[in-house]
Amino acid sequence: MTSETKWLNTEESAAWVRLVALAELLPGALDTQLLRDAGLTHFEYGALMSIADAPERTMRMTELAARTNATLPRLSHVARRLEERGLIHRFPCPEDRRATNATITDAGMALIAEAAPGHVATVRETVLDALTPEQLEQLYAIAGAVLTRLDPDSRLAATSCQFSEGPILAHAG
Numbered sequence: 385m386t387s388e389t390k391w392l393n394t395e396e397s398a399a400w401v402r403l404v405a406l407a408e409l410l411p412g413a414l415d416t417q418l419l420r421d422a423g424l425t426h427f428e429y430g431a432l433m434s435i436a437d438a439p440e441r442t443m444r445m446t447e448l449a450a451r452t453n454a455t456l457p458r459l460s461h462v463a464r465r466l467e468e469r470g471l472i473h474r475f476p477c478p479e480d481r482r483a484t485n486a487t488i489t490d491a492g493m494a495l496i497a498e499a500a501p502g503h504v505a506t507v508r509e510t511v512l513d514a515l516t517p518e519q520l521e522q523l524y525a526i527a528g529a530v531l532t533r534l535d536p537d538s539r540l541a542a543t544s545c546q547f548s549e550g551p552i553l554a555h556a557g
Contacts, residue, residue, distance in 0.1 A: 410510070417506040422499035423469075427452065428462055429503065432471060432496050435488040442487040444477055450539040471495060 392400060414426040422429070434451045435443050443451075449459045463486055466472045471492035477483035488496075515523060531540070 413510050414503070414506060417502055418499060421502040422495055424495070424499060427454070428466060429496065429499060431459070431462060432466070432488055432492055435472060435486055436493060436496060440487070441493070442485050445474070445484045445486055448486060453535075453540055466492070 411426060418424045418426055418429050424432070431448060431452050431454075434448055435441060445456065445459060445463065448454075449456050452459065454462070463472060463474060467474055469491075470489055472486045472488050474484050474486050477485045512520065
């Protein structure tokens with residue numbers, strides 16, 4: 385079966401190149417700030433925040449892997465580092481001994497509380513402050529449209545905002 389390639393036009397190509405550049409540069413900017421201020425990568429920060437937001441500050445590792453879009457081996461490696469630092473504690477799941485749970489420790493909670501203001505400032509300075517309110521709503525809609533294709537089962541739970549309220553959420557479905 386042969387199909388003709390639908391090449392990108394000038395506008396599509398320009399938008400695509402900018403999106404790729406953004407996807408390449410943003411993680412480094414977030415990592416730089418978090419490593420400097422808290423000794424955490426953005427991935428580690430996200431994992432800690434996910435566990436902190438879970439009921440009883442505890443989450444199955446398989447759920448955490450889905451939430452952070454990580455493979456279990458990658459997450460296990462990161463969890464080992466976090467556990468060695470005293471930021472989380474892993475233990476067998478009481479409901480299913482084959483599964484492992486992770487709970488964030490008081491030290492982990494303290495570290496993300498300490499890291500959060502600098503992280504939020506970086507997010508604002510790097511991304512949000514560059515946008516008008518209208519562009520922010522457009523970004524929300526655009527990211528949602530692409531995420532629907534990339535994550536149709538909403539494993540990352542990124543299509544809803546669990547920490548904020550405001551005008552954008554009024555438009556969320």
